[in-house]
Amino acid sequence: GQQLNQSPQSMFIQEGEDVSMNCTSSSIFNTWLWYKQEPGEGPVLLIALYKAGELTSNGRLTAQFGITRKDSFLNISASIPSDVGIYFCAGRIPPNDYKLSFGAGTTVTVRA
């Protein structure tokens, strides 16, 4: 079953705002991934993190791999309407590096 706690569950944000969401785990992960899913589609990879402490950006998105290897956050800066969707964190638990465990998701709705 899932071992990730993702929060918040949902958020309404004003266009232009910066927002943040995070995931925590009771287990150590060796990889953290952040995906975005739009209705009726599969998840799309946004950012992949491979080392504790790593901070990576992809456009307006920034994510960090916590130094304890048990947490990660995703920031979206200057929100725009197309940021609407569900954001999932996912982690790979050693020693099985191929299987992913997913968080419950954060639903983002942008107010124009």
Place this chain on the structure above:
Amino acid sequence: GAVVSQHPSRVICKSGTSVKIECRSLDFQATTMFWYRQFPKQSLMLMATSNEGSKATYEQGVEKDKFLINHASLTLSTLTVTSAHPEDSSFYICSARGETGLKSGQFFGPGTRLTVL
């Protein structure tokens, strides 16, 4: 990134029939593919791991005789829902694992919406 397709995108079937869903990696070879199930407003739950040329590995609680998986080539895995019932209605998503350069990582298909009447 790499492209993964699924077919069909939507299917409606009668209770008791079987439905086959295809997952293809279009521009890379995938020795490993994964099948997930997602209920409305919920996260993705891994059902099974499919390895080319060998039997699939099912997660706890997933009936292997109910959800038949075949990974006959490096670019194709199929999931067959046998004797489908309304409780099998869900969004089924596959992912394929690439290992080389820009194609390394796990890439998801667009999903298949199954409705069992």
